[in-house]
Amino acid sequence: MGELEKRNLEVVKLWAETYNNDVDRMVNECYAENCKVSSMFGGAIIEGRPRFLKLEQRVVDVAPRRNIRIGRTHAAGDVVVVEATLFDPDQGDEWRSPFCAILTFKDGRIVEDRTYLDDTRWPGFQRPD
Numbered sequence: 001m002g003e004l005e006k007r008n009l010e011v012v013k014l015w016a017e018t019y020n021n022d023v024d025r026m027v028n029e030c031y032a033e034n035c036k037v038s039s040m041f042g043g044a045i046i047e048g049r050p051r052f053l054k055l056e057q058r059v060v061d062v063a064p065r066r067n068i069r070i071g072r073t074h075a076a077g078d079v080v081v082v083e084a085t086l087f088d089p090d091q092g093d094e095w096r097s098p099f100c101a102i103l104t105f106k107d108g109r110i111v112e113d114r115t116y117l118d119d120t121r122w123p124g125f126q127r128p129d
Helices: 003-021 023-030 049-062
Strands: 032-040 043-049 067-076 080-089 094-105 109-115
Touching: 003 023, 003 067, 003 094, 003 109, 023 032, 023 080, 032 049, 032 067, 043 049
Parallel strands: 032 109
Antiparallel strands: 032 043, 067 080, 080 094, 094 109
16 A cells, blocks of 8 residues: 555544544545535535535534444545445434445545435435535
């Protein structure tokens, strides 16, 4: 594994940790200013950190203890594929949603996030503005 892949995998670790604990840090430290985040099942596309941060803060308001647990990662060049599970202990054991995120990096930041997740299962689900 090359240095590029190692660096990107370190960012993925930070991405998961900050998703679980501090979404402001996640968005501001892991994503590029002009990032593009796409919900591949729902069709929503969010461009730029400010809009993405607004969406993530809305999610935290509805599900403050939501968490992701990474199962596997696959790194190749500028891309890391993440297989993970989203869960929320406040929603009960049966509420779990597996997902896959394809993260493209540039200069150590995520420039594109293509997430395959059934977002309609989220507590308090709303399409972004």
